[in-house]
Amino acid sequence: MALSDTTAQNYELRDPDVRLMLQVRNDNAAAFEELVQRYQGRLISVLEQLVHQRDVAEDLAQEVFLRVFRARKTYEPGAKFSTWLFTIANNVASNARRSLARRREVHLIPPQNADSQATPLEQLALEASGLMPTRQVDNRERAEMVRQAVSTLSERQKMALLLSKFEGMSYAEIGQAMGASTQAVKSLLSRARCNLRAALEPYMKDGVVPECHPDE
Amino acid sequence: MSESESYSTNDDVYEQLVAYLDGELDAETSQQVERRLAENVEYRRELQQLQRAWDMLDELPRAEVSESFTQTTVEMIALSVAEELATVPRRNRLRAWSVWCAAGIGPLLAALVGYLAVSSYLDRPNAALQRDLPVIENMDLYEVADSIDFLRQLEATGLFAEESDDAR
Structure with a gap:
């Protein structure tokens, strides 16, 4: 569907990254480098949660940027730049997951400790509870526990959750990036957050988690 | 709704x-939710737990990207563009050849069609002249005769067969 001039102009006015991308369309290499610098960290953070390997996430991020560059000549601002970028990222990640799953080179869900009956998440929660010598879990362990909890979500739930949390996208924008309706995103996020809460419940119940920050 | 009536944690509620x-x-819906939160402790607890789990996502480490990643990415793209450009001349040559062929053959075809059309148009009066030539050549003789029937009768006798053949 062709974009109206008004829509394109609105995004161009409102989104500085759209303006940068329009410069990239005109073969401005410096503008492209600026976009890479602005988005590489955000992109790798999301991709790393999806594929669980930093080097794979970096490769995928480069693939995303390559696709962005190749698409420059046909680029029309029909959304915020970040929405467009994460639409590409979602496609790249989906393809990579399928490919990796076929080749079985990467464990999308990290293997459990063979010596333990409990999952790493449960193990960490157990350590934090009174059943093991009580101690305050450190930041690294907390991060690992949350990462484990996120990894229990389905791929689509995870993507929707990450775009909502770290990209601050609205339901409509997530829907655009993931090719889903706003209602579907609403259901997806609802399930994602319920599952996340359930996965983190033992950890939260034992009171070792810092109180949530009211301003967040 | 009383506290004992544990609300069903169905999908819609979540x-x-x-x-x-x-x-x-x-x-309007926000106000409905807020009224229910004010009235129902369990509903409020669900909200708090969802919020806490959400806040815990902040524990996830954000990727720190080195300067070399940016450089590698830009270099990789530059390499890709160079490869792209290397293939462009070949494509362009083919395209140019097609354009030149079209540009050369087009006028030739147009000239040929034009020639045929014009010559066909011009040939039409000549064909009539060619067909009527024997009559024109013998117009003086035909004018002597009173009628066409008389001339046909003369021809039928065979007296002027030689002239008649010449005339044809």
Whole structure:
């Protein structure tokens, strides 16, 4: 569907990254480098949660940027730049997951400790509870526990959750990036957050988690 | 609703709570949720737990990207562009050849068609002249005769067969 001039102009006015991308369309290499610098960290953070390997996430991020560059000549601002970028990222990640799953080179869900009956998440929660010598879990362990909890979500739930949390996208924008309706995103996020809460419940119940920050 | 009436944690309830936390509800529905939160402790507890789990996502480490990653990415793209450019001349040559062929053959075809059309048009009066030539050549003789029937009768006798053949 062709974009109206008004829509394109609105995004161009409102989104500085759209303006940068329009410069990239005109073969401005410096503008492209600026976009890479602005988005590489955000992109790798999301991709790393999806594929669980930093080097794979970096490769995928480069693939995303390559696709962005190749698409420059046909680029029309029909959304915020970040929405467009994460639409590409979602496609790249989906393809990579399928490919990796076929080749079985990467464990999308990290293997459990063979010596333990409990999952790493449960193990960490157990350590934090009174059943093991009580101690305050450190930041690294907390991060690992949350990462484990996120990894229990389905791929689509995870993507929707990450775009909502770290990209601050609205339901409509997530829907655009993931090719889903706003209602579907609403259901997806609802399930994602319920599952996340359930996965983190033992950890939260034992009171070792810092109180949530009211301003967040 | 009394506290003992544990509300059913069905999908709709969670959807509404999560959408409320995400600021995706309209004003009227938000007010409904807020009224229910004020009245129902369990509903409020669900909201708090969802919010705490959400806040815990902040524990996830954000990727720190080295300067070399940017450089590698830009270099990789530059390499890709160089490869792209290397293939462009070949494509361009083919395209140019097609254009030149079209440009050369087009006028030739147009000239040929034009020639045939014009010559066909011009040939039409000549063909009539060619057909009527024997009559024109013998017009003086035909004018002597009173009628065509008389001339046909003369021809039928065979007296002027030689002239007649010449005339044809």
